[in-house]
Amino acid sequence: MFEGTSYSHIFFIICMIALSVIVFFCLIRAILGPRFTDRIVAANMISTKVIAFICVLSVFLREDFLIDVGLIYALLGFVAIVVLSKIIQVREKAAKLRHEREMKPGTVEIVDKSDEEAK
Numbered sequence: 001m002f003e004g005t006s007y008s009h010i011f012f013i014i015c016m017i018a019l020s021v022i023v024f025f026c027l028i029r030a031i032l033g034p035r036f037t038d039r040i041v042a043a044n045m046i047s048t049k050v051i052a053f054i055c056v057l058s059v060f061l062r063e064d065f066l067i068d069v070g071l072i073y074a075l076l077g078f079v080a081i082v083v084l085s086k087i088i089q090v091r092e093k094a095a096k097l098r099h100e101r102e103m104k105p106g107t108v109e110i111v112d113k114s115d116e117e118a119k
Contacts, residue, residue: 012060019053036088040081047077 023046030042051070058066 009060012056015056016053016060019049019056023049023053040084040088043084044077044081047073047081051077 026042026045026049030039030046033039033042051074054066054070054073058064058070
């Protein structure tokens with residue numbers, strides 16, 4: 001078992017404070033992010049940092065059940081990111097279809113052939 005000294009307690013507290021500050025900055029990026037991809041990456045980073053925080057807290061408090069909580073949180077975070085990605089993908093396809101329907105007959109849309117050839 002982990003035998004804590006005063007230096008190790010200070011180290012764990014500093015680590016938890018640093019992780020909390022990083023989560024706060026990721027939350028700001030998630031709110032202010034200009035694109036959805038920025039928000040998804042920020043949400044993924046928040047999930048990862050919270051898992052690290054839970055693991056450090058588990059060692060600091062000498063409670064083994066917190067590791068299980070961290071694993072469950074990791075699974076929930078992964079599922080949330082996958083669902084958000086799918087929602088964004090569906091939204092972009094719907095916007096593309098809407099744009100195609102709005103094109104009136106007789107109008108010409110300039111298409112870059114280099115993008116189509118790359119596919």
